[in-house]
Amino acid sequence: MLTAAALWIAVAAPAADAPSPVTAPEPLIALTAPTPEQIAPFWQVVVEQQLIIRVPAQRSQLNNFAAGPMPSRRATEIPIVWKEKKAPKCVAMRNIMGMQATQRDSIDIITRQKQRLRAQLNRGCRALDFYAGFYMQGSKDGKLCEDRDQIHARTGAKCEIDKFRLMVPVRDDD
Numbered sequence: 001m002l003t004a005a006a007l008w009i010a011v012a013a014p015a016a017d018a019p020s021p022v023t024a025p026e027p028l029i030a031l032t033a034p035t036p037e038q039i040a041p042f043w044q045v046v047v048e049q050q051l052i053i054r055v056p057a058q059r060s061q062l063n064n065f066a067a068g069p070m071p072s073r074r075a076t077e078i079p080i081v082w083k084e085k086k087a088p089k090c091v092a093m094r095n096i097m098g099m100q101a102t103q104r105d106s107i108d109i110i111t112r113q114k115q116r117l118r119a120q121l122n123r124g125c126r127a128l129d130f131y132a133g134f135y136m137q138g139s140k141d142g143k144l145c146e147d148r149d150q151i152h153a154r155t156g157a158k159c160e161i162d163k164f165r166l167m168v169p170v171r172d173d174d
Contacts, residue, residue, distance in 0.1 A: 051138030055151075057131060058098045058110065080169050087117055087166035090145035099134060101127040107134075108167060116167040119151075125159035 091111065098110045102118075107127050109117045121127065134151040136144055144151075146161045153159075 053093055053096075053136050053138060055096055055099050055109075055133050055136065057133040058100050081171075082116070082167040083170045084118065084165040085168050087164040089147075089164065090141075090143040091117060091164065093136065093138065093142050093144050096136075096144065099130065101130055103127060118165040118167050119146075119161045120163040120165070121159045122162050125157065129153040129155050129157040129159075 091109065095111045095113065096109055097112050100108045100110070102108050104127055105125065106118050106120045107130055109119055111117065130151070130153045132154050134153055136149065136151050139145075139149060143149075144161070146163050148160075150158050150160050
């Protein structure tokens with residue numbers, strides 16, 4: 001039987017034929033550029049990002065069925081009269097909250113700031129095609145601009161916006 005001291009000497013003592021713990025490093029090899037024959041074929045990958053923003057419709061006289069039930073209003077409420085004013089050529093997409101189809105050839109865009117912008121659609125486009133809202137493709141500057149961007153209806157219609165007009169409520173004092 002081995003004593004604890006003898007066991008310690010047997011484990012700690014290096015064996016005579018054991019390899020040395022540190023090996024010599026391999027020499028550095030100079031690398032050269034591969035020749036065209038050595039290059040493996042490759043495939044080009046194109047990654048495209050597309051951002052589609054949905055704008056829901058709100059109840060209007062043209063699309064009375066597009067939204068939920070209309071809130072009850074008093075019979076004595078005076079209808080709002082809108083006056084068109086000059087508007088910017090672009091509106092930030094992140095500020096668009098909803099839309100209403102109000103006339104045959106234009107839609108009203110409602111912003112987060114509670115502004116109403118009338119978007120005049122180009123010739124041949126009907127506002128009724130947008131009764132359920134519209135989609136717009138994100139742009140690099142994040143804006144929806146007249147004479148540049150298109151809006152897409154769920155029915156497949158695509159229309160460019162010809163002009164924006166700011167709608168301001170006025171009192172109808174007759």
